[in-house]
Amino acid sequence: MSSAAGQTDQKDLIINYSKFISTNTFENASRIEKIYVYNESILIFPVIKGMDMPTNGIKVEIPKWIGTCKNLKEFYLVGLFISNLDSNILKLESLEKLKFSIHKNSNVEKIISDLAKFEYLKVLDLSDSIIDKKKLAKFEIGLPKVKIIDSGFF
Numbered sequence: 001m002s003s004a005a006g007q008t009d010q011k012d013l014i015i016n017y018s019k020f021i022s023t024n025t026f027e028n029a030s031r032i033e034k035i036y037v038y039n040e041s042i043l044i045f046p047v048i049k050g051m052d053m054p055t056n057g058i059k060v061e062i063p064k065w066i067g068t069c070k071n072l073k074e075f076y077l078v079g080l081f082i083s084n085l086d087s088n089i090l091k092l093e094s095l096e097k098l099k100f101s102i103h104k105n106s107n108v109e110k111i112i113s114d115l116a117k118f119e120y121l122k123v124l125d126l127s128d129s130i131i132d133k134k135k136l137a138k139f140e141i142g143l144p145k146v147k148i149i150d151s152g153f154f
Contacts, residue, residue, distance in 0.1 A: 010028070010031065010032070011031060011032060011033045011034065012032075012033065012034045012035075012036070013032055013034070013035045013036070014036045014038070015035070015036070015037055015038075016037070016038055016039075016040050017037055017038065017039045017040070017060075017080060018040075020037045020063065021061045021062075021063055023063060023065065024063065024065065025065050026065045026068070026069075029065055029066075029068040029069045030068060030069065030070050030071060031071065032069045032071065032072055033071050033072060033073050033074065034072070034073065034074040034075075034076075035066075035069070035072060035074070035075050035076065036076045036078060037075075037076065037077050037078065037080065038078040038079055038080075039078065039079035039080050040079075060077065060080050060081075060082045060086065060100075061086065062086040062088040062089050063088065064088055066088050066089070066091070066092065067088055067091035067092070069092065070093075070094065071094060072092050072094060072095060073094055073095065073096045073097065074095075074096065074097040074098075075089070075092065075095060075097070075098050075099070076097075076098075076099040076125075077099060077100040077101075078099065079101070079128075080100060080101065081100075081101045081102060081103050081129075081130075082100050082101070082102060082106075082111075083102065083103065083105075083106040083107060083111075084106075084107065084110055084111060084114070085111060085114040085115070090114060090117060092118075093118075093119070093120075094120060095118050095120060095121055096120050096121060096122045096123065097121075097122065097123040097124075097125070098115075098118075098121060098123070098124055098125070099124075099125035099126075099127070100125075100126070101126065101127070101128045101129045101130070102126065102129045102130070102131055103129070103130045103131075104130045104131055104132070104135075106131070106135075108131070108135045108138050108139070109138070109142075112138060112139060112142035112143060113142075115139075115142075115143055115146070116142065116143060121143075121145075121146050122145075122146060122147060123146065123147045123149065124139065124143065124146050124147070124148050124149065125149040125150075125151075126139065126148065126149065126150050127149060127150060127151045129150065136148065136150055
Protein backbone atom coordinates (compact mmCIF):
# COMPACT_ATOMS: atom_id res chain seq x y z
CA MET A 1 0.00 0.00 0.00
CA SER A 2 1.46 3.33 -0.97
CA SER A 3 -0.94 5.63 0.85
CA ALA A 4 -2.75 5.72 4.15
CA ALA A 5 -6.41 6.67 3.99
CA GLY A 6 -9.41 6.76 6.27
CA GLN A 7 -7.88 8.91 8.98
CA THR A 8 -9.79 12.08 8.16
CA ASP A 9 -10.26 13.35 11.73
CA GLN A 10 -7.38 11.51 13.34
CA LYS A 11 -4.89 13.50 15.42
CA ASP A 12 -2.87 10.54 16.71
CA LEU A 13 -1.26 7.91 14.51
CA ILE A 14 0.05 4.57 15.77
CA ILE A 15 1.85 2.62 13.06
CA ASN A 16 4.48 -0.12 12.81
CA TYR A 17 7.80 0.81 11.26
CA SER A 18 7.46 -1.26 8.09
CA LYS A 19 4.08 0.33 7.30
CA PHE A 20 5.44 3.78 8.22
CA ILE A 21 8.26 3.62 5.68
CA SER A 22 6.19 1.96 2.95
CA THR A 23 3.54 4.70 3.05
CA ASN A 24 4.22 7.33 0.37
CA THR A 25 1.44 9.78 1.19
CA PHE A 26 -0.78 10.38 4.15
CA GLU A 27 -4.29 11.75 3.89
CA ASN A 28 -4.76 14.88 6.04
CA ALA A 29 -1.23 14.77 7.41
CA SER A 30 -1.52 18.39 8.50
CA ARG A 31 -4.03 17.33 11.20
CA ILE A 32 -1.69 14.84 12.87
CA GLU A 33 -0.35 16.00 16.24
CA LYS A 34 1.21 12.77 17.57
CA ILE A 35 2.88 9.87 15.78
CA TYR A 36 3.93 6.62 17.48
CA VAL A 37 6.12 4.40 15.28
CA TYR A 38 7.02 1.05 16.82
CA ASN A 39 9.43 -1.68 15.80
CA GLU A 40 8.09 -5.22 15.67
CA SER A 41 11.36 -6.55 14.24
CA ILE A 42 13.97 -8.73 15.90
CA LEU A 43 16.69 -6.38 14.64
CA ILE A 44 16.70 -4.77 18.08
CA PHE A 45 18.17 -7.84 19.81
CA PRO A 46 21.83 -7.34 18.81
CA VAL A 47 21.62 -3.90 20.43
CA ILE A 48 20.19 -5.29 23.65
CA LYS A 49 23.06 -7.78 23.83
CA GLY A 50 25.46 -4.82 23.80
CA MET A 51 26.95 -5.43 20.37
CA ASP A 52 28.44 -2.44 18.59
CA MET A 53 26.45 -1.09 15.72
CA PRO A 54 28.14 0.15 12.57
CA THR A 55 29.36 3.70 13.14
CA ASN A 56 26.76 4.93 10.69
CA GLY A 57 24.17 3.21 12.88
CA ILE A 58 20.81 1.93 11.83
CA LYS A 59 19.55 4.27 9.17
CA VAL A 60 15.99 4.73 10.31
CA GLU A 61 14.13 5.90 7.26
CA ILE A 62 11.67 8.73 7.68
CA PRO A 63 9.25 9.15 4.77
CA LYS A 64 9.10 12.50 3.00
CA TRP A 65 5.40 12.92 3.80
CA ILE A 66 6.34 13.52 7.45
CA GLY A 67 7.29 17.05 6.39
CA THR A 68 3.63 17.75 5.61
CA CYS A 69 2.73 17.15 9.27
CA LYS A 70 2.95 20.85 10.10
CA ASN A 71 1.07 20.43 13.41
CA LEU A 72 3.10 17.46 14.64
CA LYS A 73 4.08 18.14 18.23
CA GLU A 74 5.00 14.65 19.45
CA PHE A 75 7.00 12.02 17.57
CA TYR A 76 7.82 8.70 19.22
CA LEU A 77 10.14 6.14 17.61
CA VAL A 78 9.70 3.17 19.95
CA GLY A 79 12.21 0.33 19.71
CA LEU A 80 14.15 2.09 16.95
CA PHE A 81 17.83 2.84 17.41
CA ILE A 82 19.33 5.66 15.38
CA SER A 83 22.73 7.25 15.02
CA ASN A 84 21.65 10.48 13.32
CA LEU A 85 18.51 12.43 12.58
CA ASP A 86 17.06 12.03 9.12
CA SER A 87 16.67 15.28 7.16
CA ASN A 88 12.90 14.71 7.01
CA ILE A 89 12.68 14.82 10.83
CA LEU A 90 14.40 18.19 10.78
CA LYS A 91 11.43 19.59 8.81
CA LEU A 92 9.18 19.18 11.86
CA GLU A 93 9.39 22.75 13.09
CA SER A 94 6.58 22.49 15.68
CA LEU A 95 8.01 19.42 17.42
CA GLU A 96 7.83 19.61 21.23
CA LYS A 97 8.41 15.97 22.27
CA LEU A 98 10.69 13.44 20.61
CA LYS A 99 11.51 9.85 21.60
CA PHE A 100 14.10 7.53 20.12
CA SER A 101 16.96 5.32 21.30
CA ILE A 102 20.63 5.54 20.44
CA HIS A 103 23.34 2.91 20.60
CA LYS A 104 26.66 3.16 22.41
CA ASN A 105 28.80 4.16 19.43
CA SER A 106 26.50 6.89 18.11
CA ASN A 107 27.85 10.32 17.25
CA VAL A 108 26.24 12.09 20.20
CA GLU A 109 27.67 15.49 19.28
CA LYS A 110 26.07 15.36 15.81
CA ILE A 111 22.72 14.29 17.24
CA ILE A 112 22.81 17.13 19.79
CA SER A 113 23.74 19.61 17.07
CA ASP A 114 20.73 18.52 15.00
CA LEU A 115 18.38 18.54 17.99
CA ALA A 116 19.42 22.10 18.84
CA LYS A 117 17.71 23.18 15.60
CA PHE A 118 14.27 22.42 17.07
CA GLU A 119 13.10 25.74 18.47
CA TYR A 120 10.11 24.35 20.41
CA LEU A 121 11.55 21.03 21.63
CA LYS A 122 10.74 20.62 25.34
CA VAL A 123 11.17 16.90 26.02
CA LEU A 124 13.65 14.37 24.63
CA ASP A 125 13.06 10.76 25.69
CA LEU A 126 16.15 8.60 25.24
CA SER A 127 14.77 5.64 27.20
CA ASP A 128 16.31 2.27 26.35
CA SER A 129 19.36 3.88 24.77
CA ILE A 130 22.65 2.03 25.12
CA ILE A 131 24.74 4.97 26.30
CA ASP A 132 26.70 5.70 29.45
CA LYS A 133 26.10 8.53 31.92
CA LYS A 134 28.80 10.71 30.33
CA LYS A 135 27.08 10.67 26.94
CA LEU A 136 23.72 11.28 28.57
CA ALA A 137 25.19 14.29 30.38
CA LYS A 138 26.25 15.71 26.99
CA PHE A 139 22.58 15.89 26.02
CA GLU A 140 21.73 17.74 29.22
CA ILE A 141 24.57 20.21 28.68
CA GLY A 142 24.04 20.64 24.93
CA LEU A 143 20.27 21.04 25.23
CA PRO A 144 19.78 23.03 28.46
CA LYS A 145 16.17 24.04 27.69
CA VAL A 146 15.10 20.45 26.96
CA LYS A 147 14.05 17.94 29.62
CA ILE A 148 16.03 14.75 28.99
CA ILE A 149 14.35 11.49 30.01
CA ASP A 150 16.25 8.21 30.34
CA SER A 151 14.05 5.68 32.07
CA GLY A 152 15.52 2.61 30.41
CA PHE A 153 16.96 -0.35 32.24
CA PHE A 154 20.27 -0.47 30.35
